[in-house]
Amino acid sequence: xxxxxxxxxDPDPFEPETxxxxxxxxxxxxxxxxxxxxxxxxVRAEPRPAAPQPVADEPPPAAGLGVPAAPPVVTDISTAExxxxxxxxxxxxxxxxxxDAAAAPEPADASQSGETAAxxxxxxxxxxxxxxxxxxxxxxxxxxxxxxxGGVGKTTTAINLGTALAAAGxxxxxxxxxxxxxxxxxxxxxxxxxxxxxxxxxxxQASLRDTILPTAVARLSIAPSxxxxxGIELEIGPMRDRAFRLRDALTALAAELxxxxxxxxxxxxxxxxxxxxxxxxxxxxxxxxxxxxxEFFALEGLSQLLKxxxxxxxxxxxxxxxxxxVLTMYDKRNNLSDQVVDDVRQFMGSRVYNxxxxxxxxxxxxxxxxxxxxxxxxxxxxSEAYLRLAAEVIQREKDMTERLAG
Ligand SMILES: Nc1ncnc2c1ncn2[C@@H]1O[C@H](COP(=O)(O)OP(=O)(O)OP(=O)(O)O)[C@@H](O)[C@H]1O
Ligand SMILES: [Mg+2]
Numbered sequence: 001x002x003x004x005x006x007x008x009x010d011p012d013p014f015e016p017e018t019x020x021x022x023x024x025x026x027x028x029x030x031x032x033x034x035x036x037x038x039x040x041x042x043v044r045a046e047p048r049p050a051a052p053q054p055v056a057d058e059p060p061p062a063a064g065l066g067v068p069a070a071p072p073v074v075t076d077i078s079t080a081e082x083x084x085x086x087x088x089x090x091x092x093x094x095x096x097x098x099x100d101a102a103a104a105p106e107p108a109d110a111s112q113s114g115e116t117a118a119x120x121x122x123x124x125x126x127x128x129x130x131x132x133x134x135x136x137x138x139x140x141x142x143x144x145x146x147x148x149x150g151g152v153g154k155t156t157t158a159i160n161l162g163t164a165l166a167a168a169g170x171x172x173x174x175x176x177x178x179x180x181x182x183x184x185x186x187x188x189x190x191x192x193x194x195x196x197x198x199x200x201x202x203x204x205q206a207s208l209r210d211t212i213l214p215t216a217v218a219r220l221s222i223a224p225s226x227x228x229x230x231g232i233e234l235e236i237g238p239m240r241d242r243a244f245r246l247r248d249a250l251t252a253l254a255a256e257l258x259x260x261x262x263x264x265x266x267x268x269x270x271x272x273x274x275x276x277x278x279x280x281x282x283x284x285x286x287x288x289x290x291x292x293x294x295e296f297f298a299l300e301g302l303s304q305l306l307k308x309x310x311x312x313x314x315x316x317x318x319x320x321x322x323x324x325x326v327l328t329m330y331d332k333r334n335n336l337s338d339q340v341v342d343d344v345r346q347f348m349g350s351r352v353y354n355x356x357x358x359x360x361x362x363x364x365x366x367x368x369x370x371x372x373x374x375x376x377x378x379x380x381x382x383s384e385a386y387l388r389l390a391a392e393v394i395q396r397e398k399d400m401t402e403r404l405a406g
Pocket of ligand 1: 151
């Protein structure tokens with residue numbers, strides 16, 4: 001097995017200000033499995049076909065990615081039913097500080113967008129989103145939401161960043177690549193309705209298109225998962241292309257669907273492990289979003305994660321970048337949260353998004369109602385933070401594209 005240092009190479013477009021080696025030491029146990037997966041896959045795999053590149057002038061993917069023909073059940077997230085009152089007072093109702101006050105689209109009346117319910121039944125959004133008609137199609141962006149630490153906010157970020165991007169006019173597909181299926185549950189997909197899942201896709205028994213279900217949010221779809229996914233290593237471990245199953249499924253989806261329904265973002269919710277599922281996500285992605293919880297061990301394991309990203313870049317996906325690190329569950333009443341924010345910013349610099357997601361009870365309640373928090377309570381601090389994060393992600397996309405183009 002190769003040593004991880006063998007894989008270090010050129011930095012990605014977001015130049016790290018600190019090398020992984022300068023971070024607090026990581027637990028080493030995930031290294032062996034992920035590294036061996038990557039090394040073996042690199043030996044076995046065919047050369048990667050041209051991956052979509054984040055270049056400004058690049059045309060959209062061949063046929064574009066799209067949503068299924070079935071019309072989604074749409075909820076107007078700006079007028080969602082009043083949700084139950086918070087069940088506890090332990091939330092941070094205000095944003096942590098001015099650092100996360102990045103410009104974000106203000107929720108606006110649907111009427112201000114020039115759209116009425118009669119014009120577009122169900123397609124009511126909380127802020128102006130109908131820009132697509134006047135803009136040329138944009139390239140699909142595939143973002144993997146990954147951290148091998150459990151409970152740091154990966155799924156919450158996939159659901160709510162996805163919802164916020166959809167509310168901003170993007171066409172979003174969330175791919176649930178975690179056997180826990182929390183993204184599927186949190187987006188209201190009952191287990192009995194998960195007839196075809198990402199497991200079926202990865203073992204080659206279904207196309208990704210066949211698994212995609214609409215959600216209650218306009219322009220937001222999901223490819224669900226079940227516990228079946230836990231057995232995927234046994235199923236595809238021996239296969240030559242085992243690290244590229246998701247990438248190839250996305251390529252096939254692009255070929256199947258027309259540009260009119262093209263997705264503009266795919267968010268892959270990864271499991272809490274550097275296993276074959278996460279490697280598949282990284283091999284398919286343009287960039288990684290890393291949620292870090294504002295807790296004492298926030299940086300633990302980050303160096304291992306970054307090394308794995310470097311290994312995937314070298315062996316499987318040269319275009320892979322770190323999109324950004326999002327600090328989650330910030331509690332302004334806890335001094336430790338501020339310390340963690342300062343430490344992470346010091347170590348990771350501009351890779352850290354300005355937006356910090358506060359610990360907010362509405363965020364934690366929403367999944368039990370099968371709703372994103374933006375639908376459950378649009379005005380709460382958690383929803384506002386995810387809207388700001390979406391604006392920042394979109395802005396970072398533009399910056400990244402310009403940097404690569406220039
Ligand atoms: N901003 C927040 N405020 C309050 N609770 C939160 C927030 N973000 C996440 N949570 C809660 O923390 C728990 C863990 O979040 P989540 O499931 O998103 O983490 P995860 O990284 O996907 O976990 P896993 O590694 O198990 O997949 C959940 O109960 C979730 O509701
Ligand atoms: Mg999760």
